[in-house]
Amino acid sequence: MSYQLPKFRHPELPRNDLGYTKADYEGAISTLCAGCGHDSISGAIVKAVHELSIEPHKIAKLSGIGCSSKTPTYFLGKSHGFNSVHGRMPSVVTGAALANRELLYLGVSGDGDTASIGMGQFAHVARRNLNMVYIVMNNGCYGLTKGQDSATADEGSVSKKGDANPFSSMDLCAAALQFGATFVARSFSGDKTQLVPLIKAAISHRGFALIDVVSPCVTFNNNPGSTKSYEFVRDHMEATGTVDFVPMHKEITTDYQPGFSHEVTMHDGSSIHLYKLSEELDPFDRTSALMTMERHRSAGEILTGLIYMNKGSHDLHETLETSRRPLNRLAEEDLCPGNQVLRNINASLR
Ligand SMILES: Cc1ncc(C[n+]2csc(CCOP(=O)(O)OP(=O)(O)O)c2C)c(N)n1
Numbered sequence: 450m451s452y453q454l455p456k457f458r459h460p461e462l463p464r465n466d467l468g469y470t471k472a473d474y475e476g477a478i479s480t481l482c483a484g485c486g487h488d489s490i491s492g493a494i495v496k497a498v499h500e501l502s503i504e505p506h507k508i509a510k511l512s513g514i515g516c517s518s519k520t521p522t523y524f525l526g527k528s529h530g531f532n533s534v535h536g537r538m539p540s541v542v543t544g545a546a547l548a549n550r551e552l553l554y555l556g557v558s559g560d561g562d563t564a565s566i567g568m569g570q571f572a573h574v575a576r577r578n579l580n581m582v583y584i585v586m587n588n589g590c591y592g593l594t595k596g597q598d599s600a601t602a603d604e605g606s607v608s609k610k611g612d613a614n615p616f617s618s619m620d621l622c623a624a625a626l627q628f629g630a631t632f633v634a635r636s637f638s639g640d641k642t643q644l645v646p647l648i649k650a651a652i653s654h655r656g657f658a659l660i661d662v663v664s665p666c667v668t669f670n671n672n673p674g675s676t677k678s679y680e681f682v683r684d685h686m687e688a689t690g691t692v693d694f695v696p697m698h699k700e701i702t703t704d705y706q707p708g709f710s711h712e713v714t715m716h717d718g719s720s721i722h723l724y725k726l727s728e729e730l731d732p733f734d735r736t737s738a739l740m741t742m743e744r745h746r747s748a749g750e751i752l753t754g755l756i757y758m759n760k761g762s763h764d765l766h767e768t769l770e771t772s773r774r775p776l777n778r779l780a781e782e783d784l785c786p787g788n789q790v791l792r793n794i795n796a797s798l799r
């Protein structure tokens with residue numbers, strides 16, 4: 450079987466403001482199982498970045514280990530990429546971001562990669578509010594190693610070969626909120642209409658943006674009895690509201706225009722509009738976000754959409770006052786200001 454992508458593309462494919470087609474943001478052809486939710490998330494990432502007209506070389510995609518962590522091979526083939534080791538993507542992103550804050554950092558992980566071996570790193574990258582988008586492709590199992598239950602498998606959920614999971618599950622959105630994440634959303638791989646604007650909003654957010662995307666594993670965890678199957682998720686999704694992303698300088702073209710509940714201006718001048726917001730949730734209030742999530746969880750529902758956003762977020766670069774210029778562009782005179790400056794500092798400390 451050949452895994453070559455066709456080179457020919459229709460000459461009239463729509464182009465973004467930079468003149469790129471969607472194909473310019475694609476990667477190699479996927480080798481994941483046909484129907485895997487992860488492929489739909491890759492498609493949503495391609496669509497979001499193409500529509501935002503981001504230069505591919507201004508993006509760095511990083512991942513851990515797992516089927517989910519393989520996906521960066523299948524999108525953004527012209528961007529920087531680093532496939533790290535299991536659960537260690539956050540520390541690699543932290544290092545890269547501190548060396549060069551000009552890139553958009555897109556971390557991709559699985560529920561196994563994040564909620565077990567990578568939990569410590571996840572907690573600290575959220576706590577430090579690193580400016581990155583962190584997407585978890587959450588299928589409730591370890592797909593790559595043949596479908597064992599992960600820490601996000603719901604109690605009582607049954608995988609294809611297993612008994613009902615006896616353990617309490619971990620909610621990554623609730624955990625991220627506790628750790629201090631400043632943007633928290635949940636979505637479903639089968640709902641691109643919701644997922645694409647959430648990815649755009651997460652990209653525009655300055656700080657740590659988590660999107661926990663329920664992404665069914667068709668091979669090991671899509672059976673009756675599983676709470677991460679396509680059918681179960683479709684039947685139990687409860688959206689917080691509708692999100693519309695409006696890039697800087699673009700007119701609002703949505704049908705909802707007259708009745709929107711909130712407009713939030715992002716740091717880059719774009720805005721997000723939140724429509725038909727559920728009355729029980731104030732997405733700018735952490736306590737409200739935590740309580741609403743817990744209420745839905747106890748009712749057996751999957752709360753999706755934008756769950757929390759801190760409009761006054763200060764990211765790690767602001768906190769540490771890191772160099773605006775990438776470190777590899779600093780010259781010797783920037784790094785070594787000379788003897789006299791050192792003498793003055795010493796004198797000021799005597
Ligand atoms: C240090 C280490 N321990 C264990 C493994 C084996 N391993 C590979 S992928 C994986 C879990 C993958 O699950 P998840 O992150 O949910 O991704 P999925 O395959 O479900 O998308 C494990 C335990 C490994 N590669 N490295």
Ligand code: SF4
Nearest residue numbers: 482485516592666667
């Ligand atoms: S094993 Fe599951 S997670 Fe991995 S590619 Fe197949 S369907 Fe996707």
